[in-house]
Amino acid sequence: MDNRKILNSGEFLIDTLEAKDVFIPEEFNEEQLMIAKSAQDFLEAEVYPNLDNLDKGDRELMSATLKKSGDLGLMGVALPEEYGGFGQNFITQMLLAEKVGAGYSFSVAFMAHCGIGTLPIAYYGNDFQRQKYVTKLATGEFIGAYCLTEPGAGSDANSGKTNAKLSEDGKHYIINGQKMWITNAGFADVETVFAKIDNDRILSAFIVEKAMPGVTVAPDEHKMGIKGSSTAQIFYNDVKVPVENLIGERGEGFRIALSILHMGRIKLGANVIGAMKKAINDSVKYANERKQFGVLISTFGAIKYKIAQQAIKTFTAESAVYRLSQDIDDLLNKNLAKGMDKGRATIEALAHYAVEAAILKVYGSEALDYVVDEAVQIHGGMGYSAEVAVERGYRDSRINRIFEGTNEINRLIVADTTIKRAQKNEFDLFGHADKVYAEMNSVSCGKKDGETYFESKRRYLSNFKKATLLIIKAVSKHFNFKLVPEQEVMNNISEMIMEIYEAESLALRVEKLDNMGKKDEIYRDILNVYLYDLADVIKKSAKDAINSLENAEESLNLTTAIDKLTTVDAVNVKFARRRIADRMIEANGYIL
Amino acid sequence: MKVLVCISNVPDTTTKVKFVDESKLDTNGIQWVINPWDELALTRALEMKEDASNGIEAVTVAHVGLAAAEPTIRKALAIGADNAIRVNVDPKDAYEVASQLAQVVKAENFEIVLCGIESADHNGSTVGGMLAEFLECPSVTCVSSLKMEGGKSVITREIDGGKEIVSVPTPFVAVVQKGIAKEPRIAAMRGIMAARTKPIKVAEPQAVASLTEVKKYEMPKPRAACKFVDAENAGELIALLQNEAKVL
Numbered sequence: 037m038d039n040r041k042i043l044n045s046g047e048f049l050i051d052t053l054e055a056k057d058v059f060i061p062e063e064f065n066e067e068q069l070m071i072a073k074s075a076q077d078f079l080e081a082e083v084y085p086n087l088d089n090l091d092k093g094d095r096e097l098m099s100a101t102l103k104k105s106g107d108l109g110l111m112g113v114a115l116p117e118e119y120g121g122f123g124q125n126f127i128t129q130m131l132l133a134e135k136v137g138a139g140y141s142f143s144v145a146f147m148a149h150c151g152i153g154t155l156p157i158a159y160y161g162n163d164f165q166r167q168k169y170v171t172k173l174a175t176g177e178f179i180g181a182y183c184l185t186e187p188g189a190g191s192d193a194n195s196g197k198t199n200a201k202l203s204e205d206g207k208h209y210i211i212n213g214q215k216m217w218i219t220n221a222g223f224a225d226v227e228t229v230f231a232k233i234d235n236d237r238i239l240s241a242f243i244v245e246k247a248m249p250g251v252t253v254a255p256d257e258h259k260m261g262i263k264g265s266s267t268a269q270i271f272y273n274d275v276k277v278p279v280e281n282l283i284g285e286r287g288e289g290f291r292i293a294l295s296i297l298h299m300g301r302i303k304l305g306a307n308v309i310g311a312m313k314k315a316i317n318d319s320v321k322y323a324n325e326r327k328q329f330g331v332l333i334s335t336f337g338a339i340k341y342k343i344a345q346q347a348i349k350t351f352t353a354e355s356a357v358y359r360l361s362q363d364i365d366d367l368l369n370k371n372l373a374k375g376m377d378k379g380r381a382t383i384e385a386l387a388h389y390a391v392e393a394a395i396l397k398v399y400g401s402e403a404l405d406y407v408v409d410e411a412v413q414i415h416g417g418m419g420y421s422a423e424v425a426v427e428r429g430y431r432d433s434r435i436n437r438i439f440e441g442t443n444e445i446n447r448l449i450v451a452d453t454t455i456k457r458a459q460k461n462e463f464d465l466f467g468h469a470d471k472v473y474a475e476m477n478s479v480s481c482g483k484k485d486g487e488t489y490f491e492s493k494r495r496y497l498s499n500f501k502k503a504t505l506l507i508i509k510a511v512s513k514h515f516n517f518k519l520v521p522e523q524e525v526m527n528n529i530s531e532m533i534m535e536i537y538e539a540e541s542l543a544l545r546v547e548k549l550d551n552m553g554k555k556d557e558i559y560r561d562i563l564n565v566y567l568y569d570l571a572d573v574i575k576k577s578a579k580d581a582i583n584s585l586e587n588a589e590e591s592l593n594l595t596t597a598i599d600k601l602t603t604v605d606a607v608n609v610k611f612a613r614r615r616i617a618d619r620m621i622e623a624n625g626y627i628l
Numbered sequence: 629m630k631v632l633v634c635i636s637n638v639p640d641t642t643t644k645v646k647f648v649d650e651s652k653l654d655t656n657g658i659q660w661v662i663n664p665w666d667e668l669a670l671t672r673a674l675e676m677k678e679d680a681s682n683g684i685e686a687v688t689v690a691h692v693g694l695a696a697a698e699p700t701i702r703k704a705l706a707i708g709a710d711n712a713i714r715v716n717v718d719p720k721d722a723y724e725v726a727s728q729l730a731q732v733v734k735a736e737n738f739e740i741v742l743c744g745i746e747s748a749d750h751n752g753s754t755v756g757g758m759l760a761e762f763l764e765c766p767s768v769t770c771v772s773s774l775k776m777e778g779g780k781s782v783i784t785r786e787i788d789g790g791k792e793i794v795s796v797p798t799p800f801v802a803v804v805q806k807g808i809a810k811e812p813r814i815a816a817m818r819g820i821m822a823a824r825t826k827p828i829k830v831a832e833p834q835a836v837a838s839l840t841e842v843k844k845y846e847m848p849k850p851r852a853a854c855k856f857v858d859a860e861n862a863g864e865l866i867a868l869l870q871n872e873a874k875v876l
């Protein structure tokens with residue numbers, strides 16, 4: 037996509053793109069679709085028939101299934117060719133993550149291996165480490181794990197106690213400590229272990245082989261869901277790790293850990309799309325078979341509402357996921373053009389879009405929870421039976437709000453990082469915010485006669501952005517930028533930022549489809565319903581923040597301005613949702 | 629020895645088929661795939677090539693159709709075919725497909741030609757037989773197993789209540805069905821990358837008369853809804869059976 041306008045992270049709050057500037061899933065090329073189909077075929081052939089056995093916690097079966105996906109080359113998609121991978125671009129990696137995401141606990145095991153299990157070495161390792169480990173992780177000959185969390189160090193990941201001491205001869209680090217909640221622990225051959233050298237304040241990262249004496253893996257945890265994925269504690273007792281297994285520099289571990297988590301978050305955002313589509317397919321099929329009161333339940337408005345909402349959230353999340361994927365590809369290529377190593381180029385691109393990565397993670401995991409919850413509901417009592425796929429989907433979904441940084445932590449990242457970067461003048465958020473703030477009393481909804489369909493939608497989004505800037509300004513001013521203790525208000529701001537990114541991605545996709553001649557009314561129905569609902573979400577978040585400030589005079593002015601900025605035209609959401617649902621019902625599955 | 633697998637490009641078998649004006653398939657939103665039986669034939673051809681003792685130098689796929697089918701052809705290359713030939717014409721019927729394929733086989737001297745027993749679109753089941761006729765070579769139908777032993781074919785046919793094992797000299801056409809290979813193969817990343825550079829030769833069609841004219845397509849009648857009659861209303865049931873179902 038040459039000559040497209042690219043926004044830096046967070047800039048979407050103060051600037052706009054044209055439809056032609058975003059990548060949409062309808063633009064996947066033939067090769068990408070072929071890779072996607074192989075992943076889907078793999079799930080159908082190797083995963084779905086074995087789900088019950090996998091969920092019994094059969095470590096050998098999971099390990100064997102992972103290796104089969106390695107034989108197909110799926111584990112090497114993101115890795116450079118010189119280390120046995122296939123060097124595919126970021127969009128392709130995300131599409132693969134989406135497809136695999138429909139694979140229940142297999143998806144967690146696969147993604148942990150390819151992502152957090154492999155990438156610390158692939159991105160930060162030296163050539164020796166990459167040759168020794170990444171080439172084998174690329175094919176599944178080795179399975180990887182990422183060991184950051186400890187009993188006392190979860191969200192506060194840098195507070196771990198695992199320690200590394202240089203041996204007297206200077207040849208080894210002696211590692212002692214305990215990790216917990218480690219995905220793939222049961223069969224991983226290679227672990228990236230984060231530990232502090234001597235009395236360092238900051239973590240370092242080490243490559244530890246399971247076969248090294250002193251490494252002990254506990255039995256798997258009994259979990260609510262993703263029971264097929266191995267999750268266990270690992271103990272390190274005087275483990276002698278060669279000094280050449282230190283990844284990057286001493287004290288660089290926390291940075292490595294965080295950037296790998298940025299990647300994990302983005303990929304999770306793609307993962308959940310696959311799981312959502314699977315749950316919708318299961319929901320619609322059931323609704324098209326089950327009769328009550330003499331008719332199919334898919335004829336009931338209440339059921340159509342659920343199907344429509346499932347579809348709207350999925351389509352929206354997907355729009356944001358691939359929009360961001362293109363941005364990352366572009367920035368990555370720019371970094372490469374500057375002569376950066378591929379690993380570093382990727383990491384820098386991911387770190388740059390940390391805010392958007394957190395948005396995809398939070399929005400996607402919560403959208404999935406909505407979708408699987410309603411999938412169970414559509415199945416009624418049957419949804420509560422372990423015989424149906426949606427029961428597993430419901431349980432397996434829940435973890436997504438907890439790992440790769442809890443949604444609470446990620447919400448904080450969204451607001452906090454946006455404001456901090458703006459304070460550092462990385463983008464002119466406060467210039468724009470000051471202007472909106474100064475003009476607060478004269479603001480209007482800005483409706484013009486003769487607006488086109490998309491002009492009016494762009495106006496809504498521009499108003500929602502103004503509302504957000506207004507709140508950011510008011511809150512920062514009120515608390516004099518001492519925002520850390522103000523999590524509730526920060527969450528109000530995050531909510532607005534996240535929703536705007538998602539909604540704008542949706543609007544740009546629908547407009548681009550329209551420009552491409554795909555003038556299907558379902559797209560506009562989705563956008564109409566979404567923006568109509570969003571006006572109230574923005575208004576509520578803004579008012580919650582305003583009323584937390586306890587400044588009666590300013591509250592009144594702010595509230596009046598917010599009311600104007602969140603004024604949108606009426607939509608017959610009943611009919612729009614029915615039309616959306618009817619298309620799924622007619623096709624007997626998710627069709628978008 | 630060279631093997632040719634004839635592939636057709638059909639709507640994914642889960643497609644809800646619709647027609648425009650009862651005469652044309654509505655291709656909107658259709659996912660195109662390799663005809664499932666052809667895909668199994670390809671799988672068997674690749675298995676045979678992998679056993680070096682069979683002395684198979686290349687597996688080629690051939691398709692009669694327009695360029696829109698190339699993604700399906702490339703899929704066959706990604707799965708493992710070495711090269712492909714596409715005859716550039718929109719064929720009107722099985723006779724035309726078989727005639728065009730015959731040219732391909734004659735030009736390149738394939739010794740084993742595999743066709744699927746039917747295609748998932750028109751269910752014609754006639755291309756393989758006609759092709760053999762044009763080539764003046766043996767054709768074996770209902771093939772569920774194919775091996776080469778010492779340069780001779782060993783072919784198992786499914787017949788009513790049992791199996792028939794035959795051998796025919798090359799060249800021959802085998803029309804294969806279920807059992808010929810266990811599962812279709814999933815295209816591996818390496819294959820997908822390699823497919824980029826494998827050749828698809830485009831052959832110009834020869835003039836062939838169309839023998840068939842499709843008058844129209846009809847959809848099956850929707851199943852009538854079930855009517856429930858209360859146990860007490862036997863009279864209503866009798867009336868329905870007499871007047872509506874007309875079975876009494």
Ligand SMILES: Cc1cc2nc3c(=O)[nH]c(=O)nc-3n(C[C@H](O)[C@H](O)[C@H](O)COP(=O)(O)OP(=O)(O)OC[C@H]3O[C@@H](n4cnc5c(N)ncnc54)[C@H](O)[C@@H]3O)c2cc1C
Binds near residue numbers: 181216217218219220
């Ligand atoms: C199935 C599974 C697989 C996992 N796989 C891995 C793995 O492979 N490798 C690995 O290293 N880890 C893994 N984890 C660990 C996971 O990343 C952590 O569980 C997660 O980061 C949360 O840490 P915690 O469990 O200690 O919760 P805590 O940090 O104790 O959080 C408890 C609650 O407090 C909230 N909270 C914490 N800090 C704040 C704050 N500053 N502000 C507001 N709220 C806050 C949290 O959001 C949460 O709601 C896995 C966990 C599970 C359950």
